[in-house]
Structure formats: structure tokens, C-alpha cells
Amino acid sequence: VTLDSLRTWEGLFDACCVYEEWTDSLTPDIESDGKAFFAHDYHFDYFQVGIESLGTSFFDGDDISFNSTFARVWQPYARAAISGGLWLGGGYATDPLRTGEVVASVGSSASVLYYTNEVIRADNTSEIVEFDIMPVPTFAGGEKMVMQRGAGICTVKSTPEKEQAAIRFLKWLTDPERNSQFAVSTGYMPVVQEAYDSYLPQCIEKLTDQRYVELYRAYIETQRDYLFYKAPQTDSYLQLEDAFESNVRKHLSAARNSFIESGDESSAALDRLIADSYEQFKKGV
Incomplete structure (x- = not known):
């Protein structure tokens, strides 16, 4: 995996899957203990900006437009999450970064205030790290677009x-x-x-x-x-964002658990869970 390959969402999510497989292989006597590679602070922003960057509107009035572009953006994201390479825990990405639970993240620019030059792992070992910081990834063939928000x-x-x-x-x-x-x-x-x-x-x-x-x-x-993309100023925006963030983690975590419990790690089984989790998610938002 090269740094340049992480400049697209497709390349980043591919890296998530590769990293999970590699870390899982380090302990062959323990099943399904691969690590997540990447954490996103704002799943809602990933979908909103990603869909808009591909020339389609994320919103249909005050509601989400679940169109073919949304499905395209869902595919690599859900594959990485269900495979175990995308962090689905709560809180900000700086928390798992500080403990080495993930090694890459997308967050607000001000999150640099919370980065540390030392990673302290669960066994109390530590190491000094350096950061490579790049612009937010984009979709192949889409506009280079980033969310403009802040205090x-x-x-x-x-x-x-x-x-x-x-x-x-x-x-x-x-x-x-x-x-x-x-x-x-x-x-x-x-x-x-x-x-x-x-x-x-x-x-x-x-x-x-x-x-x-x-x-x-x-x-x-x-x-x-x-x-620079600016979110619409609607009364329902915050409520929709909160519901989206909660539900997307819930449904993909459930799909991840089903993937592990089934013991079937085939591409067909993963594709079914990607499709099923998408349908369940649409009903819950």
C-alpha cells in the first residue's frame, strides 16, 4: 500500500481490507482478531460530500436521497467495515490513534490539537510516531471536494x-x-x-x-x-446527522458480527451482508 493509493476512497478502503487480513494473519491461532486501519470522525460527511462530489444531490428536500450514487458510495465503505478494517467505535478517531488501534483517520483540521507523537498500546508499550497528513480522499472520477464547517x-x-x-x-x-x-x-x-x-x-x-x-x-x-461544500441550513440537519451517525455504526457493527459468526468469509457472503446492511440502514434513518 502506498501513500498515493490513499488519496482515493477506493484505495483507502482497499487498504482497510488488506490491513485487517494482514494483522489477522499475525496470530493464526486466534480467529478474526484483525485490526481496523482507518477511522472517520464524520461518517455523515463522508456520504454527503462523496455523493455531492459525484454530481448527485445527497438531499431530497429535508430527507436523504437513497439513489444509485449513494449505493456506490456505500459499497467500498461497507466492505471495509464488515471486513473489520474500518473503525466503528464511538468517540473521535484521535482516541484509537493514540493507542494504535487504527493508523489512519479523517477528521477536522483542529483535531491536530489532539494528536500525540507517542502511541501507548494496551500492554503499556509505546513508540514515537510521525504523521503524514494529506487532503481528504476523493472518489475516482469525482470532483475534489471537502466539507467546510467549523466553529x-x-x-x-x-x-x-x-x-x-x-x-x-x-x-x-x-x-x-x-x-x-x-x-x-x-x-x-x-x-x-x-x-x-x-x-x-x-x-x-x-x-x-x-x-x-x-x-x-x-x-x-x-x-x-x-x-468547498457547505451543508444546507435546515432545522432538521442536526437531528438527521445524529440519527445517521448512530444508525450507520449500529447496522454495520451488526453485519460485522454476523460475518464473524457465520464463519463464511467468501466474497458472496460479504456481498450479501453489504446489500442487507444497506437495506436495513435505509429503513432506520
Whole structure:
């Protein structure tokens, strides 16, 4: 598996299956103890951005459009999950990364704050690690697209003096030079184009932490080559996201357990579970 092969979702999920098989083979006396390769912090984003990047709408009104593109995006993802190469646990990916339970992840840019240079395993052994950070994978033949989301700032109705002070603070914080400095200290992206053109490269040159150097190299590539997708502003969005995240883990975990318990690791058995889990998932969201 090469780093370049991880630039597409197809290549990444293939690596998940290869890694699970390899780690399982290390202990031939113990069945089905292969490790997960990859964890995604936002399964909802994977589907939403993936489907939109392939030229199809993820939403049908306020509901999910379960079309042929959704099925295409489901296939490699479910194969990796049911095979055991995709992490389906709760919480953020930085948790299994810190213990070596997974070795790759997709998360928010600010998750770099929680990466550690040391992995501590269950047997209390540890090792120093380095990070390779790349832009989010894309589908072969699809647009290069990434989710734009993050913390926002709002003001509340107050006295004219306090409202003016809030506006002044926002202007101060989003000043291109100051915003670039703030961004590189927190893992965020600057919010104005001038920051990228004039200040961010200088800030990156001053970075010494390898994680942040890698992160901002990936940022520059992302900002240059990717389209930024913004989720629709609907009242039901958060509820739908929560239900999606919960149900997708539940149904694929159940399919994974069925795969292990059946003892049938053939491609036909795996294909049946991929199809069955998809139908069950559609009913539950």
C-alpha cells in the first residue's frame, strides 16, 4: 500500500481490507482478531460530500436521497467495515490513534490539537510516531471536494456599545495577518483569501512541530485544488446527522458480527451482508 493509493476512497478502503487480513494473519491461532486501519470522525460527511462530489444531490428536500450514487458510495465503505478494517467505535478517531488501534483517520483540521507523537498500546508499550497528513480522499472520477464547517461566532442583542465592541472584535480577529497567526496556532484555516495569498505561507515557514507543518502543507493543496461544500441550513440537519451517525455504526457493527459468526468469509457472503446492511440502514434513518 502506498501513500498515493490513499488519496482515493477506493484505495483507502482497499487498504482497510488488506490491513485487517494482514494483522489477522499475525496470530493464526486466534480467529478474526484483525485490526481496523482507518477511522472517520464524520461518517455523515463522508456520504454527503462523496455523493455531492459525484454530481448527485445527497438531499431530497429535508430527507436523504437513497439513489444509485449513494449505493456506490456505500459499497467500498461497507466492505471495509464488515471486513473489520474500518473503525466503528464511538468517540473521535484521535482516541484509537493514540493507542494504535487504527493508523489512519479523517477528521477536522483542529483535531491536530489532539494528536500525540507517542502511541501507548494496551500492554503499556509505546513508540514515537510521525504523521503524514494529506487532503481528504476523493472518489475516482469525482470532483475534489471537502466539507467546510467549523466553529462560528455570533452576537446577541445588547446595548449599542456592546454590540459595537463585538463587531470591532470580529474585525480584529479576522484581520488577515492576525487571523493567519491565530489559525496556525489552533489548526484552523484562515477565513479570508488575503491570508492565503500574503500571510499564511510566512506563518507556515515559522512552524517547527512536524504535525502542523504537514497539516498546513495539506491545507495549501486543499485550498488550491478542492471545491468547498457547505451543508444546507435546515432545522432538521442536526437531528438527521445524529440519527445517521448512530444508525450507520449500529447496522454495520451488526453485519460485522454476523460475518464473524457465520464463519463464511467468501466474497458472496460479504456481498450479501453489504446489500442487507444497506437495506436495513435505509429503513432506520
